[in-house]
Amino acid sequence: MTTSVVTLVTGLQGNGKTLYTIDQVKQLSEREGRPVYYHGINELALPWTPLENPEDWPDVPAGSIVVLDEAQKAYRRRANGSAVPRHVSELETLRHRGISLWLITQHPMLIDNNARRLCGRHLHLVRKFGAQASNVHEWNAVRENCDKPAGRKDSIKRTFKFPKAVFSLYKSAEIHTVKRSIPRKVLMLGPLLLGALAVMGYVGYGKVVKPLAAEAGVEVMQAAPGKPAAAAAAPGPSGDRRERAPMTTAEYIAAYTPRIPGLDYTAPVYDQLTQPKRVPVPAACVTIRRGCSCYTQQGTRLAVDQHQCAQIVQTGFFMAFDPDGQQAAQAPKPAVQEVASAVARSEPVAAPVQPQQIPVQVVPVAVTGGPKNRQLTPIDLAAFPEDNQDRYAARRPFER
Template structure:
């Protein structure tokens, strides 16, 4: 025999939970007395209506008494005030086998004398956006802070049959908030869908551009003539600008990558020769900035950026897999008769070897000297 306290905000299902619990007692053969349930069909449910809930002691032994909005029966009072006559016997309800199911929005609305008598406190709260799904937090004693931690939390689905016996809240103004994790999942899905749409649109635009360029390059009529039906012909371009763009290399250091060379067999491919000079003074003492220029094998100037030009000047052009290897020409070998004629006709002269006669080569004339010896006396 126990006192059960069921709390919760309006519209969260506390009355439905209490009625379902009372029907479980009825299946055990207990008599059910109720008061305060709106528009309850007592005859259909097989319950009895308790006209004056303060006279609960007039009920037969072993009865189950369910009181909705019971703060009207056991209102809160000053702890120093006298305990009402119908409240004080609640401490001895076990003697006659009574079970009480008290329904209120919060335990503080009820008489403080009852707080030490509850054997189960169940707080009902609907946290899901699904109306039929509700959280039940249960304690084995009165709990003043229903928002605090609880070791016994269960999900409870409101049984539909209980609404056949009474009228629930006609107007629920409590707004159900969507859980944060649901919001985050929704935002994540929107971001992913947006990214997928952007990537699809971006790649579709690039593919369309490539197809358009290919169509412009390989089909249509233009300034260079028309292709014959059934046979390949020269490329045609719609405008002179398109024709000029076809000669612009995709990579400045590799002029053969221009679209004009795509799929064709050109007579030759440009070869670059670049020369780079650092900043400094020239032979005339004038300061010159760093510069780099490139020429083709035809002696024409080829424009490219300075960094690319210096790269080619320092490291040469990248490897060209489309260039045909050229074998060096064989050495020239003259005919045999021509070789003999050249040897016979070679001019020559013999030089004899004789002793050179004196005076035939410029020589220095003999140098003549004179020596004078003075008289030797004591007077020098």
């Protein structure tokens, strides 16, 4: 906290200037162990010493703190050339005795010119709409036009929230009776803002939505005031020209708004085109030095935890469904089943093909399952991020 020799605190009635001064001086006194003398504060419940005459402050002990509320009564403005009173001239040598003086008044121009020029710190409080807080503007010299917004532009500004504990320390006729009120012009700002948004929406509808709808070949209909918008089915695939109720502006925008931002195909308009045809399954699981990873039929990585991945590598993964949709219908019948069917139909069975020497290509695979149900799944090494493919040598069972 700044301990200027003379501090001027200004502000209109009810803006919290006395409350702020008591709070700040109380902290300063308790921290530095200095006595406090005061004048003009009603029913103060602090161990401070009252001054009957504010002009007698020069008689306080050295190192004291002096608080003068309604300071304009003691430092009334004087005529030019008049004699300088003692309590005014003593301000010039105040620092030599270590005394800190706090002057409280509504406006700096209400006090003596000499006293105003000797203030080394000016605090001006502004309370907004009767809130339980004020803005504190600070300068290192008196700012005579502190009551004007232009005069407060270069201030050091902070917020002072009224401490409830200090309310009970003195009696204030203004700080407790000011009711919170919002000016009518601020209240009117809400309806004006809503009206402006409505106008912007109407203009945007005519300039943006209608042209886009016409380009897309969709009829857009505004909902009548007070009536619900007509229900409309989401547009189907391109080429579907069946009759349907015209969409309102809101329905049209909602139909093309992605459910997941950045993924346009998640918009409702594409629902008929994005029906799932395949199921992602762990088609290949590989254990490498970095850990275990599982991949789908398309080579994309699955979000499988390390324990589950290792379990699939060790025990396999049983699929009780066709992950690719049509694989079961198109799969060739086993040779044994073909022979059995031919015998049942009393058809001649062709002799088995004589063995031939067929070149064998070494294919990297993932080994899953146990000794009785071991499965070998081919792996495309190009789909893995590792450059050193020797790490996968353990998954090539055909090599010795």
